[in-house]
Amino acid sequence: MSTQNGTLSIFALGGVYEIGKNMYGIQYGDDIVLIDCGSKFPDESFxxxxxxxxxxxxxxxxxxxVRALxxxxxxxxxxxxxxxxxxxLNVPVYGTRLxxxxxxxxxxxxxxxxxxxLVQIDRNSRIALGAMTASFFQTNHSIPDCLGVVFDTPEGKVVHTGDFKFDLTPVHKQTPDLHKMAAIGQSGVLVLLSESTNAERPGxxxxxxxxxxxxREAxxxxxxxxxxxxxxxxxxxxxxxxxxxHLNNRVLVLLGRSMVNVVRIAQEQGYLHIPEGMLVDTEEANELPPERVAILCTGSQGEPMAALARLSTGGFRSIKVEAGxxxxxxxxxxxxxxxxxxRxxxxxxxxxxxxxxxxxTGMHVSGHGSQEELKLMLTLMKPKFFIPIHGEYRMLHQHRLLAEQLGMEPDAIFLINNGDVVDFKDGAAVQERTIQAGNTLVDGFGIGDVGTVILRDRKHLSEDGILVVVVTRDKTDGKIISGPDLISRGFVYGPDSEGLIDEATQIAAAALEGLQGERITQWNxxxxALRESIGRFLYAKTKRRPMILPIIMEV
Amino acid sequence: MSTQNGTLSIFALGGVYEIGKNMYGIQYGDDIVLIDCGSKFPDESFxxxxxxxxxxxxxxxxxxxVRALxxxxxxxxxxxxxxxxxxxLNVPVYGTRLxxxxxxxxxxxxxxxxxxxLVQIDRNSRIALGAMTASFFQTNHSIPDCLGVVFDTPEGKVVHTGDFKFDLTPVHKQTPDLHKMAAIGQSGVLVLLSESTNAERPGxxxxxxxxxxxxREAxxxxxxxxxxxxxxxxxxxxxxxxxxxHLNNRVLVLLGRSMVNVVRIAQEQGYLHIPEGMLVDTEEANELPPERVAILCTGSQGEPMAALARLSTGGFRSIKVEAGxxxxxxxxxxxxxxxxxxRxxxxxxxxxxxxxxxxxTGMHVSGHGSQEELKLMLTLMKPKFFIPIHGEYRMLHQHRLLAEQLGMEPDAIFLINNGDVVDFKDGAAVQERTIQAGNTLVDGFGIGDVGTVILRDRKHLSEDGILVVVVTRDKTDGKIISGPDLISRGFVYGPDSEGLIDEATQIAAAALEGLQGERITQWNxxxxALRESIGRFLYAKTKRRPMILPIIMEV
Known part of the structure; x- marks a missing residue:
């Protein structure tokens, strides 16, 4: 994207057509400001x-x-x-204290x-970022100190909601900045980017x-x-x-690394109030009668290595879930x-x-606003243009339908994919450009080195395993000195498979014989020939297609 | 299990502690009768x-x-x-027409x-099976002609519900045999096996x-x-x-092999009534105006190769989903x-x-009875003993709680796992024996040949791929003639990884040098040594653990 003076551009690098890895960009001329830089967990295809x-x-x-994140x-x-x-890209990072x-x-x-x-801000901060100025409004969500962002740009105001619900009786009195939002809307909003997580949910x-x-009841x-x-x-x-x-005279044990970390920070920063002496370790808890003990633990998503999964299989040594x-x-x-x-x-x-x-059970409520709250945000902001963000396509689509119900024209709403750019100039908007965007995969220390070839191979290996075929040939005459030897992993196993491997070895030997004397340049x-003949044989016998990896050594 | 004359034994070979592959057995002396023989689809761990x-x-x-299935x-x-x-095991198979x-x-x-x-039965059949007699009652479910089974045994009546709900306004007037169930209960039931799929669902x-x-509205x-x-x-x-x-003057197209199969059979057998001329192929449908066309298709579970998935990506050539x-x-x-x-x-x-x-949307209802219906079945049958079947543990557990709410004693209820046996004699019941039971895995033509070793290898390969290390040594002095050559799949790829593979090759060479001259018996x-040295190096460099497969050829 070349510098386009006098044009305001908005794009997503993550977070649309998906849940997770949110990252949005706003560019005016030579200034780019980024909002959020998330990750997402891979599904089983990765x-x-x-x-x-x-x-x-x-x-x-x-x-x-790039001015800021x-x-x-x-x-x-x-x-x-x-x-x-x-x-x-080491740029300043702005966020609230937590x-x-x-x-x-x-x-x-x-x-x-x-x-x-790292630059600490709050709901009242104003940040000058080149041609743009950012200010904020507080929303509520399932974590304290969430912000929506207002960008004043030469083309008009851009509002990014962050994640939000309208909890009018919030814990900690973290009330949403309703009046501020109304004032922003009243002052005129060019474009609203609003989150869509619960756009499928009525009410x-x-x-x-x-x-x-x-x-408390439980x-x-x-x-x-x-x-x-x-x-x-x-x-x-x-x-x-x-x-x-506390009300029930119980001590509290924390299980799980992230639980311990978050509680420490939230307590230090004053977001969390734990009565003196209430926090104990498992050893102290085990010495108390069971009706005096409460445990807060991670693993509510079933993560196999987290506290709850380990508790459920008795794998936590220091404290146990017992009958009753x-x-x-x-x-x-x-x-x-x-x-x-x-499970x-x-x-x-x-x-x-x-x-x-x-x-x-009433033991959970969502942190994201449902349809009526999304309509409330759209109504408060009354934007000229609307870009639903933060959601898979069907959520963005449902959010668009809500905006249309509120009277917005279909051509004032842009459903963008990651990499799509919407350009605003003189009050008009067009979506016709794209920039590079996509998934960067982290595997161990490797960032971005795993791509489609490796994933395709892993998938192949995961389904039918591998068969390695090793042959040593004489480099002068191509005569076979040793092999073919066949070794498999994840394909067949044990004495019952020996006959099959013997037969496949004969097939391989026959294929090699047919090509004896081929020069070194003919390795491919x-x-x-090995892949085809062995593959055909094995599929006919087993209806499986292991990866066949021929290795030819010339000595 | 040795023949135990005068003892009635009930066991599950599949269907408890899981959803799927239902198979239950009832044995009296030298007679075993089986109920159902299902399969289940593997989750991603298989x-x-x-x-x-x-x-x-x-x-x-x-x-x-074994007398019958x-x-x-x-x-x-x-x-x-x-x-x-x-x-x-070729035994007679009894079932209704569909x-x-x-x-x-x-x-x-x-x-x-x-x-x-194959022996066709209906709700009124009676089958003599050695010391037992089987009779039936009709239930309703999401497929026609479902049966519950009553076994008259010398120890008393055993009732197996099959799958059921109580749909009192069923399509096709396939009303549940309520009065017959009441009569069975009235005659005295020793033990009830009742399905638990929806035991977590109130109402x-x-x-x-x-x-x-x-x-019709849609x-x-x-x-x-x-x-x-x-x-x-x-x-x-x-x-x-x-x-x-039909009401809306539309023709009907069938997409998907199982849809075509089931419609053919159900129509032949009179379960399905399709007006003359209504069924058309895609070619005919494409020539009609779109408001004249309806399509019934498979793939409602998102199966990637089924009709709906292919329609959603435009992969169905003969008919398309279009805007509107x-x-x-x-x-x-x-x-x-x-x-x-x-997706x-x-x-x-x-x-x-x-x-x-x-x-x-009201476009689907379950075929399984909820808590009130499970209570109704228990009330109708008023069994002396109860074995909840057909469900994962939490469903069996909830079903047990329902029975306890109805007044059953906890020790009259048996939560069995696959392979557990409950023995009934003289009106008493004990669960203290097990027989072999478990998952037999089908992979291509292989039935039961894939076990834990192959699955473990596939999992390993799927996560970090494989690195094959090939070496040719002189069989007399162990001197290295060729190699080590390293070939990987699913681990690293492309020019960026060449340096890593070069370094790993040097590590492998050094390890081999240290062991030069070792005899053929020292292959392990x-x-x-190769696995350890290369593994350590690669983990330190990449934080990945590919499977390392050393292959040593001696010539």
Missing amino acids: LGIDLIIPDITYLLENRDK IVTHGHEDHIGGIPYFLKQ TLGLIEIKLKEHGLLQQAE FTPSEKLVGDHL FARAKRKIFVSTFASNVYRLQQVIDAA DTVILSASPIPGNERNVA IVDNLFILGAHVIYGSG RLKQ | LGIDLIIPDITYLLENRDK IVTHGHEDHIGGIPYFLKQ TLGLIEIKLKEHGLLQQAE FTPSEKLVGDHL FARAKRKIFVSTFASNVYRLQQVIDAA DTVILSASPIPGNERNVA IVDNLFILGAHVIYGSG RLKQ
């Missing part, structure tokens, strides 16, 4: 991949123009990509804390307070230990668990995690626990 | 596996005693294992139709009729083509789609399929279709 982050090629090509809040899908981003606290944990793990420039998302009521009823599993970052939820435990204990799953499974969560519930029941799980023909 | 069927070792060890209905989780079972029709399709595919002994499952109302509103995707075996649903289409068409997903995603279904909805919206999906030491 075999062996640890994390997915945005492809930032466009930003690296325009590194001199503004982070709306501290969830992984908004901050998870930051360490990888800062390694390549957001920066959570980012710092990540930067520390990556050894980047010293060199990073109004219930208040977080509701969960507190249900927690705590009052429980006769033995209570385990509550939830997202560590949901500080409001943690506070409500702490309050319910209560386990509360205070979270909904994110799509794709349902089976892992269900944990099964195992907890097998241990004899009373498990409170599922959507009908040789390999091809 | 890499490359096509199908999972019950382990029938116990039956093969007692082949002379009774099949309650024609769903895959009740019939999918039959071809594999009959290949090893059930046998669906079994015949499978047997034909496996070339087993001639040798199989009463809505009638199938409800879906018909919603389908058909009346649609302006262009209508696609409806549902389970082919849900003949009631198919009929309601056909009726709605309506697509109705008349099914709920089975846990684990949510993401595939969501299809995204793609259909991108094509411009109006998509009716999700739980709030050599291989171990």
